Amino acid sequence: MDALSDDAGGKRARGLDRAFEILDFLRQKRQALKPNEIAAQIGAPRSSVYELVNLLLRNGILEFTGGEGRVYLGRKLYFLGAAYENHFDFTRECEAVLERLADETRETAQFCMLDGNKYTVVRMREGARPFRISTDVGQSVPIPWTASGRLLVAHMSNEDILTFIPPQDFCLPSGEWLDPQAFLAEVRQAERDGLFTFNSIVDSFTHCFAVPVTDEEGHVAATLCLVAPRDDGLANRERYLDCLKDAARGLSHAPARPKRS
Structure with missing residues (x-):
């Protein structure tokens, strides 16, 4: 049971790392991209990137912009940054x-x-x-x-x-x-x-x-x-x-x- 829990925790941690990698990549590119373009350019499996992009979209961390399924940093990040600065x-x-x-x-x-x-x-x-x-x-x-x-x-x-x-x-x-x-x-x-x-x-x-x-x-x-x-x-x-x-x-x-x- 412990081994299974550790494995699940490791997968979640890797998923978080990949999510932050996607956000950092979009920040550096300064443009909206399709999930498959993101996957190709960061060298990640397309299935993983699509799953994480959908999760980030649902939570407002990413938003659709520019048409054709392109995504970019979402307004939730602005509110998080504003809360940080206010502190x-x-x-x-x-x-x-x-x-x-x-x-x-x-x-x-x-x-x-x-x-x-x-x-x-x-x-x-x-x-x-x-x-x-x-x-x-x-x-x-x-x-x-x-x-x-x-x-x-x-x-x-x-x-x-x-x-x-x-x-x-x-x-x-x-x-x-x-x-x-x-x-x-x-x-x-x-x-x-x-x-x-x-x-x-x-x-x-x-x-x-x-x-x-x-x-x-x-x-x-x-x-x-x-x-x-x-x-x-x-x-x-x-x-x-x-x-x-x-x-x-x-x-x-x-x-x-x-x-x-």
Whole structure:
């Protein structure tokens, strides 16, 4: 009986893992897809994907959209996210900090974290520029492509970093390969300096700034970033870093702090 129960529990756990894989895949693709397309692209059995998609549809986690049986993330996820944000003071504090940074510098300000083994922008405030120069909120980006990535993995050993980051993520948007050892050297320099800045790898005309936001144990839990036109970023480097450091001091130790009742 115990063996049967363990087996059933294992199947349920694998089903949950697969359901989250489907949700993450749709989030990364940013488009509605048919269940058979999802199954093919995540390498899962079609029967399992159809069963899980139907379950998620019944619970409002997925919704039909775009016709021909395509599905995408459902509005129930919005309500769940809103409930999460309502429970934490930190989200409100983060929004206020980003607004102040964008006002002080006129540049795009971002709050960034790791999502699994990828980098993502969690919150963003656009700067006063007439054109967008930033990554979309929630978009997964390879860690080596980002200034923040050097800080977000700095608590790991070199060996753990190379195990954590998929080898293909060292292939840059240009098609060139970033030497992992050069990346590790930059990680250690960022750890010593408590910041990292560079000319963006993703495009050719921006300069990126990142400073750490630490948790209660002093570990880097997130980063605050500025994305600026390259010439302006270089000309205002010290002022922008001062603004970022001051803002990060106000946010550090704040993540995961629930509102007091």
